[in-house]
Amino acid sequence: MKILAVLFLLAGFFFTAVAAIGVLRFPDFYTRLHASGKGDTLGIALSLIGLAIYEGFSLVSLKLMFIVIFIFLANPIGTHVLARAAFRSGVKPWTKKGE
Amino acid sequence: MTIDNLFVALVVGLVILVMLMMIRVFQGPTVYDRLNGLGVIGTDAILVLVLLGFLSGRADMYVDIAISYAILGFISLVVIAKYLEGKGDSDV
Amino acid sequence: MNKNADKKTKINGSELLQFIVLTITLFGFWLILSGMMKTKFLIIGFGTSLVTAWFTRSLLRLPSAAGQNEAFLAFHFPYLKYLTYWLWLLGEVVKANIDVVKLVLDPKMPINPQIITFKKPMANPIAHVTLANSITLTPGTVTIDLEDGVYYVHAITDEAARSLVPEEGEGDMPRRVACLFHEQETVARGGEMS
Numbered sequence: 001m002k003i004l005a006v007l008f009l010l011a012g013f014f015f016t017a018v019a020a021i022g023v024l025r026f027p028d029f030y031t032r033l034h035a036s037g038k039g040d041t042l043g044i045a046l047s048l049i050g051l052a053i054y055e056g057f058s059l060v061s062l063k064l065m066f067i068v069i070f071i072f073l074a075n076p077i078g079t080h081v082l083a084r085a086a087f088r089s090g091v092k093p094w095t096k097k098g099e
Numbered sequence: 100m101t102i103d104n105l106f107v108a109l110v111v112g113l114v115i116l117v118m119l120m121m122i123r124v125f126q127g128p129t130v131y132d133r134l135n136g137l138g139v140i141g142t143d144a145i146l147v148l149v150l151l152g153f154l155s156g157r158a159d160m161y162v163d164i165a166i167s168y169a170i171l172g173f174i175s176l177v178v179i180a181k182y183l184e185g186k187g188d189s190d191v
Numbered sequence: 192m193n194k195n196a197d198k199k200t201k202i203n204g205s206e207l208l209q210f211i212v213l214t215i216t217l218f219g220f221w222l223i224l225s226g227m228m229k230t231k232f233l234i235i236g237f238g239t240s241l242v243t244a245w246f247t248r249s250l251l252r253l254p255s256a257a258g259q260n261e262a263f264l265a266f267h268f269p270y271l272k273y274l275t276y277w278l279w280l281l282g283e284v285v286k287a288n289i290d291v292v293k294l295v296l297d298p299k300m301p302i303n304p305q306i307i308t309f310k311k312p313m314a315n316p317i318a319h320v321t322l323a324n325s326i327t328l329t330p331g332t333v334t335i336d337l338e339d340g341v342y343y344v345h346a347i348t349d350e351a352a353r354s355l356v357p358e359e360g361e362g363d364m365p366r367r368v369a370c371l372f373h374e375q376e377t378v379a380r381g382g383e384m385s
Contacts, residue, residue, distance in 0.1 A: 002102065004107060006102070009105065009109060012146075013112060013113070014118060014127055015292070016113070016143060017112070017116060018148070018288075018291065018292045018295050018296070019139065019291075020116040020119050020120055020143075021119075021137060021295055021296075022294070022295040023120065023123055023135065023136065023139060024119055024122065024123055024289060025295060025300070026295075026300075026302075027302075028130055028304070029129055029131050030137070030304060030333065030335070030345045031302060031304055031347055032123075032132065032135055033135065033333050033345070034291060034294075034331065034333055034345075034347050035291060035295060036135055036138065036139050037103075037327055037328075037333055038287050038288055038291050038327075038328060039288060039291055039292075039295075039329065040138075040139055040143075040286070041284070042143045042284055042285065042288045044142050044145065044146055045110075045122035045144050047109075047150065049147070051149060051150075051153065054102070054153075054263055055153075055158065059159065059223070059226045060158045060159050060162050062223050063163070063166060063224075064149065064162060065160045066166065066220075067145065067149075067162075067165060067166055067224055070166075070169055070170070070173075071142070071145075071169065073324070074169070074173040075142070076323075076324045076327035076328055077173075077177070077324065078138055078173055078176045078177065079327055079333060080323060080324075080327055080333075080334050080335075081176070081177050081180040081181065081332070082131055082134055082135060082138070082176070082180050083333055083335040083336075083345065084183070084184065084335060084336050085131065086129070086131040086179040086182050087335045087336050087343065088129075088184055088336070089183065089184065091104075091129055091131060093304055093305075093306060093345065094304060095303075095304060095305070096144055099370060159226075163224070166224075
């Protein structure tokens with residue numbers, strides 16, 4: 001059981017790290033949203049599930065699962081709100097031709 | 100003991116990630132990039148809070164803080180994005 | 192049911208059922224947050240849930256996206272089918288992340304970003320929310336804007352764009368969401384949904 005929790009934690013940290021590196025590396029705002037919107041959601045969810053497994057069934061793990069569900073619903077909405085604000089303010093997307 | 104070491108390592112790693120995100124927040128180039136970086140920092144901070152709770156043995160208390168942090172972070176992100184929407188981009 | 196409600200506005204689903212479901216959800220949320228099982232706290236929690244559910248009932252009556260005098264209830268959808276849909280989506284999310292990992296860690300970064308649009312008129316706002324959220328969570332696509340049933344989607348690679356908007360017909364995901372909310376039938380029968 002502990003090993004499973006450790007695996008979940010490490011996988012979650014890996015995805016979070018990849019999200020951060022992607023936000024740094026990608027060329028423009030919209031591509032950065034891809035990294036943060038997906039990588040962060042799964043990374044945090046996996047880490048919190050790992051902690052819930054480590055904790056066992058208790059009130060703390062229930063609360064952790066609540067955070068996971070909340071993040072799964074809220075993170076894409078946050079990404080979408082940001083993207084829409086940028087789109088309506090006229091931020092131009094980066095394209096390969098314009099290189 | 101060993102799992103505590105893992106938790107400490109994860110906290111250190113997450114702090115490094117937050118530092119990396121600070122580069123994005125200060126560098127921009129648009130205000131939306133900064134907001135995006137702040138959002139990522141907020142999500143990472145939730146995990147740091149929960150890990151610190153497990154390290155100190157008071158997970159029940161820290162998880163409550165993490166829940167309110169998650170909800171407040173989401174609401175403030177939406178409010179700021181709504182405020183900026185259609186205002187143009189002054190600092191490209 | 193409500194004096195303030197416009198008589199012409201047609202509401203899909205039962206308000207009483209929504210009230211009960213919302214109260215139970217809020218009470219469950221209270222239980223998770225408080226964690227104290229004393230009678231006093233249970234009564235206080237149940238009372239607050241009832242009051243909150245009563246005062247938010249007009250906020251949860253969502254106007255139809257199709258523009259008719261029709262409203263949908265926020266907590267009125269097929270729960271079991273919705274759950275299975277989210278389980279399917281979970282697999283897609285993992286695939287999406289492996290895609291992003293490959294793109295980020297590839298030194299050449301083989302991306303070809305583009306904005307694609309497609310039209311998917313659906314009457315139920317909850318269906319729009321589900322579809323937009325799913326598009327953001329799945330491989331290589333992020334929803335940017337949604338106006339009158341037209342989706343503006345930012346796709347990061349050519350494959351991602353093609354998987355969502357194929358050359359002919361419609362993509363897998365919009366079809367699944369429409370099937371989930373019986374949208375085709377709803378439009379065909381003029382909003383008749385029990």
